[in-house]
Amino acid sequence: MNRQQLIVAICGVALLVIGLGGLLTDDNPQPHVHLENGREYPTGYAAAPQATAEFVESLPAGERTFAEAGRRCYEGMSDDKPVLLYRALYAQHKAKYGRDWIVGAQGIGDCVSWGWAHGAMIHHAVLCEEGEASEWDIVATEPIYGGSRVEAVGRDRGGWGDGSYGAAAAEWLLKWGVVYRQDYAGIVDLRAYSAQRAKQWGNYGCGGEGEAGQKLDEIAKQHPCAKVALVTTFNEAAVAIANGYPVPVCSGQGFSSRRDEQGFSRPSGSWSHCMCFIGVRHDRKGLLCLNSWGPDWVGGPKWPEDMPEGSFWVDERTAESMLRGRDSFAVAGLQGFVRRKIDHASWAQVPQKGVGPWIASH
Numbered sequence: 001m002n003r004q005q006l007i008v009a010i011c012g013v014a015l016l017v018i019g020l021g022g023l024l025t026d027d028n029p030q031p032h033v034h035l036e037n038g039r040e041y042p043t044g045y046a047a048a049p050q051a052t053a054e055f056v057e058s059l060p061a062g063e064r065t066f067a068e069a070g071r072r073c074y075e076g077m078s079d080d081k082p083v084l085l086y087r088a089l090y091a092q093h094k095a096k097y098g099r100d101w102i103v104g105a106q107g108i109g110d111c112v113s114w115g116w117a118h119g120a121m122i123h124h125a126v127l128c129e130e131g132e133a134s135e136w137d138i139v140a141t142e143p144i145y146g147g148s149r150v151e152a153v154g155r156d157r158g159g160w161g162d163g164s165y166g167a168a169a170a171e172w173l174l175k176w177g178v179v180y181r182q183d184y185a186g187i188v189d190l191r192a193y194s195a196q197r198a199k200q201w202g203n204y205g206c207g208g209e210g211e212a213g214q215k216l217d218e219i220a221k222q223h224p225c226a227k228v229a230l231v232t233t234f235n236e237a238a239v240a241i242a243n244g245y246p247v248p249v250c251s252g253q254g255f256s257s258r259r260d261e262q263g264f265s266r267p268s269g270s271w272s273h274c275m276c277f278i279g280v281r282h283d284r285k286g287l288l289c290l291n292s293w294g295p296d297w298v299g300g301p302k303w304p305e306d307m308p309e310g311s312f313w314v315d316e317r318t319a320e321s322m323l324r325g326r327d328s329f330a331v332a333g334l335q336g337f338v339r340r341k342i343d344h345a346s347w348a349q350v351p352q353k354g355v356g357p358w359i360a361s362h
Contacts, residue, residue, distance in 0.1 A: 032109035032162050034271050036257060041293045043273040044109025045250045046163030051153070052327050055167035056230050066236045066245075066330045069229040070337035073243040082281040082350055083242045083342065084288070086308050088125035092136040103310040105294030106141070107195025109162025110202065113145035114292035115248035115274035116169040119331040120178050120225065122278055126244040130342060133334060140190045143179040143220055146201030146208075147172035151217065158203050166250040166274060166327040173225035173331070176206070176217060187215050227332040234320045237287055238280045240330040243340045247277040247330050249289070251322035255312060259300030265312035277319070277328075279307075285316040304350045 032043040056064050063069040093101035106114050117139040127133035148168035149158030152175065183189040188197075188207065201208055207216030231237050237247045254269035262284055279288030281303075288311055291297065295309030303313070314322070322328070330337070 032111075032272060034254065034269075034273070036297075039297075041297060042106050042109050042111065042162070043271050044106070044111040044163045045252075045272040045274045046165055047250070047252075047272070047325070047327065048165045048167070049326075052165060052167040055171055056326075059229070063227070064230055066229040066231045066240050066337070067233075069227060070236075070240060070243065070245070070330065072339045073239050073245075073337060075339055077239060077242065079238070079282045082279065082283075084279045084304070084307070084350070085122050085126055085241060085244065085246055086278050086288070086290070086311075087306070088129040088244075089122045090306075092125040092128050093138070096136060101308075103290065103295055103308055104193055104292065106198075106292045107193070108199055108202075110141060110145040110164070110195075110198045111292055112148060112164040112166060112169050112248075112250065112274040113141040113143075113198070115250070115276045116144050116148075116166075116173065116331070117141045117178070118276040118278070118290050118292070119246040119248040120173065120333075122246045122276075123244060123331050123333060126340075126342065127333060130244070130340065137180040137182065139178045140181045141193060142190065142198045142201050143206040143216060144169055144172055145198050146204065147176055147206040147217075147220065149202050150205030151176065158205065160199070160203055162199075162202065163272075164202075166248060166329060169248070170225075170228040170329050172206075172220075174228060175224070176220040177222065177224035179206070179216060179220050179223070184216070184219065187212050187219075225331060226334055227336040228329040229332075229337065230326065231328050231330050232323050232326055234285070234287070234316045234323065236330075237277055237319065237323060237328075240337075241277060241280045241287070242342075243337070244342055245330040245332055245337065247287075247323075247328055248274060249277055249319075249322055249328040250274045251325045251328070253318065253322050255289075255298075255314070257298045259298060259302065259312050261301050263301055263303035263307060263313045264315055265298065265300075267318045277314075278311075279313075281313070284313075286313040287316075287319045288312075289314045 121139040152171040207213030254271040
């Protein structure tokens with residue numbers, strides 16, 4: 001190769017590197033997706049270990065982990081009965097809308113907002129079922145997504161790429177709050193999820209550009225989350241859920257799209273994804289995980305029969321591994337992490353066939 005050919009080759013490599021670099025900028029965002037059976041399922045968890053650690057350190061001393069903040073929740077705990085928080089969601093949704101709740105499907109890499117919206121609205125449903133709160137409604141995901149990418153992290157713009165992380169959503173819910181799936185006349189109609197809106201707000205922040213964004217920020221502040229606490233072990237998650245506190249979980253763990261005979265999905269592959277733990281069982285130790293890919297991405301047997309479509313059980317060891325990523329938090333409103341005896345409530349028990357409608361099977 002002569003000198004001229006060498007120069008041409010070097011320039012070609014340089015242009016290729018520049019081109020590849022351009023693909024990684026916000027002008028050419030890389031989608032977060034899981035490919036299976038010819039279908040694309042958006043993910044969107046973008047781990048930020050340093051920022052997450054700084055957020056945890058910003059929480060009040062002695063209240064940073066659930067073991068600390070929820071220490072009273074461990075009193076008199078029993079591990080012989082399952083707790084199924086989704087039944088509170090079923091009851092509240094049916095009462096408000098007159099129809100069954102069905103899990104939605106994210107359209108871009110905004111899974112963190114879905115995991116946290118599920119956690120917030122299921123906890124609110126628990127409070128309503130226990131007579132501690134009222135005026136339940138579905139939590140909108142787009143404000144959480146935009147808020148976690150812009151306002152909560154102190155940025156003017158979030159960029160056009162997808163993704164967020166758990167601690168950023170936690171910061172948003174603590175300092176701002178949730179916005180419901182309602183028509184905010186003159187600002188925005190949030191009654192239906194919009195992936196395009198989520199993409200826009202992921203760059204501009206909650207509410208989008210200008211005055212509308214400022215107004216929606218103020219609306220969010222009317223419904224803040226009282227407390228969050230880091231969850232790093234299966235036992236912490238189990239106690240949190242048993243007291244009515246769901247756990248949005250961020251991890252890189254993937255799963256099979258087929259449940260086994262007891263409703264568990266085996267760990268398989270890697271997803272950079274956020275979901276939500278909403279139930280606990282002890283006959284075969286596990287946590288119930290609610291995904292945000294709609295009702296049909298996973299199939300197979302369910303336990304119990306009314307567990308949400310699109311959900312699956314995660315075994316203790318795998319759940320513990322997911323939580324060790326240190327970006328999963330229990331969600332609490334109003335009074336914070338108080339001991340709540342919900343294990344005898346009808347919506348938390350598994351029917352035993354032939355015995356009665358709400359007799360625990362364990």
